[in-house]
Amino acid sequence: MNHTYSHRVESQVRAAEREISRCDEAIGRACANPGYKSRWFRPPGGWLTRAIKTCTAAEGLQILPVTHFAFDTLYSPRGARRLVENHLRIAKRDRGGIFVVHDGLVRLRPLDRACDFLGGKDRAWVPEAVEEMIRCLRAEGIRFGKPEEVLPVPV
Known part of the structure; x- marks a missing residue:
């Protein structure tokens, strides 16, 4: 599951793309799985900004709701x-x-x-x-x- 690389709440699409990409790269390195792609995304603090919604939709990530x-x-x-x-x-x-x-x-x-x-x-x-x-x-x-x-x- 992707939760962004640095846990920032991003409001800009390009910054959100980088955060999501860097998180997947780090997970891939940790799991010895180059090219790893998350299926789920939990936004930091639960904040679903327009940038996060745009990026997760483009990447095909499912939002994991926190109750x-x-x-x-x-x-x-x-x-x-x-x-x-x-x-x-x-x-x-x-x-x-x-x-x-x-x-x-x-x-x-x-x-x-x-x-x-x-x-x-x-x-x-x-x-x-x-x-x-x-x-x-x-x-x-x-x-x-x-x-x-x-x-x-x-x-």
Whole structure:
């Protein structure tokens, strides 16, 4: 899945094309698959600008809708339990969804100090929290699948 190379919300078509292309190239290098092309795209922050819509349509990328942004980057390890409980409550209520959880934190210069204050830098707790969410949701009968298995077919 493509999420842009540098996580910028692009408003210019050429810049958006570069971001999408660079992301696919990086995924291809990481997977030893030159020429890799994503099928799915999740816009940074969920922002679907006109430029992003134009580029994804031209590239034949399906937009992956996100149903819940937890703002997990604002949580420290001390807040892990609260994040898990919030995700579980919403997923149970909605009987699933597409949730965003970050295992890393992009450093944006003006926000570095804010991230220090909010405790978002230590992400070591995230994999265990996600494992717990998956275990609990499976116990509730919620299944996990690929986007093409759980999303409506685009028209």
